[in-house]
Amino acid sequence: MALIVKKFGGSSVATPDKIKGVAERILREKQQGDQIVVVVSAMGDTTDELIDLCTAITDETHGREMDMLLSTGEQISIALLAMALKKLGHPAVSLTGYQAGIRTNENFAKARIVNMDPARVSQELNRGNIVVVAGFQGVTPGGDIATLGRGGSDTTAVALAGALQADVCEIYTDVDGVYSADPRIVTKARKMKEITYNEMLEMARLGAVVMQPRSVEMGKHYGVPIHVRSTFTQESGTFIRGEYTMEEREFIIRGVTHDNNVAKIAILGVPDHPGVAYKIFSALAAANIDVDMIVQSIRNTDKNINDILFTIAKPELNQTKSIIEQLGKEIGILGVIVEDHVAKVSVVGAGMLGSPGIAATMFGALGDAGINIEVISTSEISISCLIRADLVQQAVNAIHNRFFPEKK
Amino acid sequence: MALIVKKFGGSSVATPDKIKGVAERILREKQQGDQIVVVVSAMGDTTDELIDLCTAITDETHGREMDMLLSTGEQISIALLAMALKKLGHPAVSLTGYQAGIRTNENFAKARIVNMDPARVSQELNRGNIVVVAGFQGVTPGGDIATLGRGGSDTTAVALAGALQADVCEIYTDVDGVYSADPRIVTKARKMKEITYNEMLEMARLGAVVMQPRSVEMGKHYGVPIHVRSTFTQESGTFIRGEYTMEEREFIIRGVTHDNNVAKIAILGVPDHPGVAYKIFSALAAANIDVDMIVQSIRNTDKNINDILFTIAKPELNQTKSIIEQLGKEIGILGVIVEDHVAKVSVVGAGMLGSPGIAATMFGALGDAGINIEVISTSEISISCLIRADLVQQAVNAIHNRFFPEKK
Incomplete structure (x- = not known):
């Protein structure tokens, strides 16, 4: 009962x-x-x-x-x-x-x-x-x-x-569970028997569309197991819960995700003094623009200027560009480059903190496939790489093959 | 305001x-x-x-x-x-x-x-x-x-x-007010400026379909004036209220109504002793059949038997007939006659109590038109006659012409 x-x-x-x-x-x-x-x-x-x-x-x-x-x-x-x-x-x-x-x-x-x-x-x-x-x-x-x-x-x-x-x-x-990657892109994607709330949330954040993060958060809050399953079959799907019920987890990485709804903005020659980054990102926050990956790199130590690169969702590209250009006049920058032919590929797994070499394995898979990494960002349970949009399918498959080798 | x-x-x-x-x-x-x-x-x-x-x-x-x-x-x-x-x-x-x-x-x-x-x-x-x-x-x-x-x-x-x-x-x-008769039947029907709740209720009971009695009862209960008016024009319609606001009422009779949804049942040779009528009409009430006009007439004083005639709504004819036939065996009757080619014409007016001769005028109008009256019933504010169904239009016009003469 x-x-x-x-x-x-x-x-x-x-x-x-x-x-x-x-x-x-x-x-x-x-x-x-x-x-x-x-x-x-x-x-x-x-x-x-x-x-x-x-x-x-x-x-x-x-x-x-x-x-x-x-x-x-x-x-x-x-x-x-x-x-x-x-x-x-x-x-x-x-x-x-x-x-x-x-x-x-x-x-x-x-x-x-x-x-x-x-x-x-x-x-x-x-x-x-x-x-x-x-x-x-x-x-x-x-x-x-x-x-x-x-x-x-x-x-x-x-x-x-x-x-x-x-x-x-x-x-x-209409899908029969949570897969290790989008089955439309990776034919060898595997259905997970279990996944944690945190992994599911991270996968959703990074582009997986099986479940809205809200309801996963709600499940986490209440500790209710969520069983994602197919309307069309009687088979069991994927259980989302707080921790694994099975003794051994087969894979450290739970999923490879991708997100095409990404645009990149590079601000060139930003003066390197305190409060400039705050000014830029608080202006974007005030406009309700969600910034994802951020990288700051030194352009020229003599002139004390940096480049700041970040990503946003594609529909917000125009608004972001005009805010940055406006701000650029005020703080003095060299220029703005926007680029919407980019995509983000990520690996997600709660166990990666205790397993060194995950990042290296991912970069290696991309490198061996000849795919250049533009930006890297990491969280406790994920690693993401920004790449060229037309290489997404190839990238996701290369990474997936490395982490989910075919059973002999 | x-x-x-x-x-x-x-x-x-x-x-x-x-x-x-x-x-x-x-x-x-x-x-x-x-x-x-x-x-x-x-x-x-x-x-x-x-x-x-x-x-x-x-x-x-x-x-x-x-x-x-x-x-x-x-x-x-x-x-x-x-x-x-x-x-x-x-x-x-x-x-x-x-x-x-x-x-x-x-x-x-x-x-x-x-x-x-x-x-x-x-x-x-x-x-x-x-x-x-x-x-x-x-x-x-x-x-x-x-x-x-x-x-x-x-x-x-x-x-x-x-x-x-x-x-x-x-x-x-979709009508512009309450008329003295159904305008589809009586071309000279007049729109009433005012009518009382009781008159409207009686007209609805007797076949007028402008307003459901429920809402008129509700209006009467609260004393709210109801203004029935057209969706299609800006003109004022008919006010339904407790009493007339105008000093003089032009017509004692407020409306002539008709109802084709009527069937007649005659029970012939009912033993004339106490409790028989009760038996018949309580059996119908138990079956939720609403009886309208009732007439009892003496068939034969020597044999102490009567005829009982009553009307019901047409859809209940079959059920009523089988209840009466069943009951007839029990109490002993001569026979049952059913007739659904009948209709009821009525005049309604709160003022008729104080105005003698209304009934005579109505019967005269029908008689002059050569229409035979099968049953008569009266209430405080109405008089109804049962006639042959195919004579309804003629009857309603004859009565209406008598009570609402054309203005010179």
């Missing part, structure tokens, strides 16, 4: 037939005595259709009203899934985010969960119901509906699992 | 353009200082589309889940109308039935309003907002969403107007 939270995304419930399929699967997997909470997203294109209605009315952004509108999408799914479960003979009840006790702040369209009060959920479970909860939404202190933004339904599921002290939170998705 | 509740039905908000039109009308009509609450139904076919989704999932009826599903229709409309008002520059906020404090019983799909707590509505009005409230829905004591069933949005509007002590509740509809 276990308490299990399952989350199904919009493509899993896109049509009435798919909803019936999800209901059948839930009942097929349910063991005697299990308590089940199901979190669902809006059906397929519903959210887009609602956005279209909004666009036909106004070009302005009204967060509160938009959330009032969008939250209907999940409300439709939960009602239909509860009906499908009842039709199959199992008692079920649907609950909105409000009814399920998901309390958020008032940051409409991207609200954060501030508190969970799942009393009604527990009550319905104890009555023998499968409880179907609307993902992506909660209620503000003022009683307004707020949506959680991107990855919101995963966050709902993990937060509920945490608050209910569930045994596991199962995230059903 | 006034507090006005306006209600727009589904056809008035069927498309984004129509929603924009409603928003424009609201702002055009708003006087300086007016406080406005708008109640809206679901957009055009939304409810039917939601029902189709349900039908694709299950053939069972799940009241609570169905209400969870259907209530999204109004939630979409209110969000869009609030956006449209804001886009036009006026502050607005949308509220679900729950947020607007509409408390119902747990009779899902046809819940009744048991209590109103419009504190949030008042708060938002005082902040200068136009408040857009979802019609047709409320919340049960257990925190579930319940819908109010047929005519629910009108009921929401009138109940809100009552609870807020509004100056008037305006019901925008």
